[in-house]
Amino acid sequence: MSQFANLINGEWLQGASVNKNLNPSDLSDVIGEYAQADAAQTEIAIAAAHAAFPAWSVGSIQARADALDKIGTEILARREELGALLSREEGKTLPEGIGEATRAGNIFKFFAAEALRIRGDKLASVRPGMDVEITREPLGVIGIIAPWNFPLAIPAWKIAPALAYGNTVVFKPAELVPGSGWAIAEIISRSGIPAGVFNLVMGRGSVVGQRFIDDRRVAGISFTGSVATGNHVAQGAIARMAKFQLEMGGKNPMVVLNDADLDVAVTAAVQGAFFSTGQRCTASSRLIVEKGIYPRFIEAAREQLAKVRVGHALQKETHIGPVVDQSQLDQDMSYVAIGRDEGAKLVSGGERISRETDGFFMAPALFADAHNDMRISREEIFGPVAAVIPADNYEHALQLANDTEFGLSSGICTTSLKYATHFKRHAQAGMVMVNTATAGVDYHVPFGGRKGSSYGAREQGTYAAEFYTTVKTSYTQA
Ligand SMILES: NC(=O)C1=CN([C@@H]2O[C@H](COP(=O)(O)OP(=O)(O)OC[C@H]3O[C@@H](n4cnc5c(N)ncnc54)[C@H](OP(=O)(O)O)[C@@H]3O)[C@@H](O)[C@H]2O)C=CC1
Numbered sequence: 001m002s003q004f005a006n007l008i009n010g011e012w013l014q015g016a017s018v019n020k021n022l023n024p025s026d027l028s029d030v031i032g033e034y035a036q037a038d039a040a041q042t043e044i045a046i047a048a049a050h051a052a053f054p055a056w057s058v059g060s061i062q063a064r065a066d067a068l069d070k071i072g073t074e075i076l077a078r079r080e081e082l083g084a085l086l087s088r089e090e091g092k093t094l095p096e097g098i099g100e101a102t103r104a105g106n107i108f109k110f111f112a113a114e115a116l117r118i119r120g121d122k123l124a125s126v127r128p129g130m131d132v133e134i135t136r137e138p139l140g141v142i143g144i145i146a147p148w149n150f151p152l153a154i155p156a157w158k159i160a161p162a163l164a165y166g167n168t169v170v171f172k173p174a175e176l177v178p179g180s181g182w183a184i185a186e187i188i189s190r191s192g193i194p195a196g197v198f199n200l201v202m203g204r205g206s207v208v209g210q211r212f213i214d215d216r217r218v219a220g221i222s223f224t225g226s227v228a229t230g231n232h233v234a235q236g237a238i239a240r241m242a243k244f245q246l247e248m249g250g251k252n253p254m255v256v257l258n259d260a261d262l263d264v265a266v267t268a269a270v271q272g273a274f275f276s277t278g279q280r281c282t283a284s285s286r287l288i289v290e291k292g293i294y295p296r297f298i299e300a301a302r303e304q305l306a307k308v309r310v311g312h313a314l315q316k317e318t319h320i321g322p323v324v325d326q327s328q329l330d331q332d333m334s335y336v337a338i339g340r341d342e343g344a345k346l347v348s349g350g351e352r353i354s355r356e357t358d359g360f361f362m363a364p365a366l367f368a369d370a371h372n373d374m375r376i377s378r379e380e381i382f383g384p385v386a387a388v389i390p391a392d393n394y395e396h397a398l399q400l401a402n403d404t405e406f407g408l409s410s411g412i413c414t415t416s417l418k419y420a421t422h423f424k425r426h427a428q429a430g431m432v433m434v435n436t437a438t439a440g441v442d443y444h445v446p447f448g449g450r451k452g453s454s455y456g457a458r459e460q461g462t463y464a465a466e467f468y469t470t471v472k473t474s475y476t477q478a
């Protein structure tokens with residue numbers, strides 16, 4: 001059995017215990033045993049990142065750019081192998097896994113270039129003879145707490161800007177997907193970045209993540225995951241005035257108007273709701289459909305779902321892989337039961353499926369005739385379960401779309417420029433999609449939401465500088 005250690009201060013260290021990484025498509029496939037840090041080992045990693053900060057933060061930006069570019073180049077060169085590892089441990093299909101590896105490589109290359117473009121500002125002073133300049137400086141040690149659903153891309157879009165802007169990093173991947181996190185760390189360890197600047201600390205969230213929250217040497221925490229854990233991170237960070245950003249849930253609406261192209265709408269809905277097994281915070285879990293197109297939409301969605309093959313993530317013919325683990329599967333199945341009890345009509349799927357291998361396979365569940373006040377329409381399920389909600393007209397659809405405590409992504413399918421333009425302006429979400437799925441985003445533009453979905457500065461693109469740097473205003477009297 002392969003064993004994988006933590007990377008702390010440039011050394012590979014065994015943990016206090018190990019975590020077996022299982023393939024959700026085939027539970028007999030153990031990917032490896034991964035180190036689990038305890039609180040003491042986590043403190044050693046934080047101390048190393050803290051000690052490495054002074055030199056790294058004022059070091060050559062060319063060296064930072066070269067290292068990040070090298071990491072991106074290697075990820076891109078190995079995208080098929082890394083994508084296959086990701087699919088094996090998380091369960092998204094091979095094309096999805098390779099696509100995510102490509103995205104991760106591109107993110108490192110984007111931030112390699114950003115390291116050379118750290119911007120400031122120079123303004124005339126209101127006082128004669130005074131010089132005023134505004135500069136951006138790194139925060140210090142950044143604690144990165146990542147979820148399991150994007151094990152390469154999300155760590156990439158947190159680690160790359162943290163390093164580009166001169167911070168040092170302690171990174172905790174989710175327990176369910178240590179393989180991808182370890183692979184990134186191994187590539188970083190050969191990139192020329194000095195010991196201690198980047199540290200991989202695999203282990204439980206309640207142990208490792210908690211140390212990041214509690215330790216005053218961790219200046220900023222970047223978190224993606226559930227609303228409950230996000231709240232916990234926020235309270236701990238506020239208690240000691242640490243900077244933090246949270247990316248949490250979604251209950252993303254996809255509005256389909258009577259004038260929509262039916263094929264475009266159904267494809268966007270099925271892909272947005274069910275691909276990547278619906279395990280995306282941007283998933284289109286509420287399909288809000290105007291009454292004039294409603295019966296045709298349901299029929300066409302049912303027909304498209306009948307052609308979708310759920311199976312082993314690494315098999316060529318698979319469109320949708322397994323659910324990530326037993327507890328997520330239990331959660332998904334419990335919401336299918338809740339939807340039925342609430343009176344929504346299950347028009348497709350919703351049952352556990354057997355395949356040749358022992359995995360967590362589930363037929364995507366499509367509910368029709370749902371209401372926006374049902375639990376299946378309000379709570380994030382994070383699996384292949386979507387609800388179709390009828391709407392009387394555009395205004396009603398918009399009102400339903402915004403009637404949620406979340407605000408990550410919001411979509412509309414229409415051929416009307418008037419409605420598309422109005423929706424872009426009035427959707428209460430951080431991201432708006434027209435005639436395309438609510439999930440699936442570019443890597444070089446801001447990512448994040450409003451209301452209960454996100455807190456703090458946006459991630460990705462040049463906007464990432466907002467979180468990973470702090471602004472200084474300097475005055476010089478001539
Ligand atoms: N918006 C999104 O992108 C995501 C949303 N989710 C939502 O969260 C639900 C549960 O998923 P789950 O993975 O359990 O999400 P969590 O919020 O529990 O996990 C996210 C990350 O936080 C860590 N963590 C857990 N507890 C603590 C803690 N006390 N202090 C610091 N860090 C902690 C986890 O570590 P570890 O898991 O290693 O213990 C993981 O790395 C899903 O069903 C879904 O609804 C989940 C993933 C992504």
Ligand SMILES: O=C(O)CCC(=O)C(=O)O
Pocket residue numbers: 149150154224279280281282438439440441
């Ligand atoms: O939809 C995407 O491409 C990104 C989704 C995401 O980041 C998430 O689910 O956490």
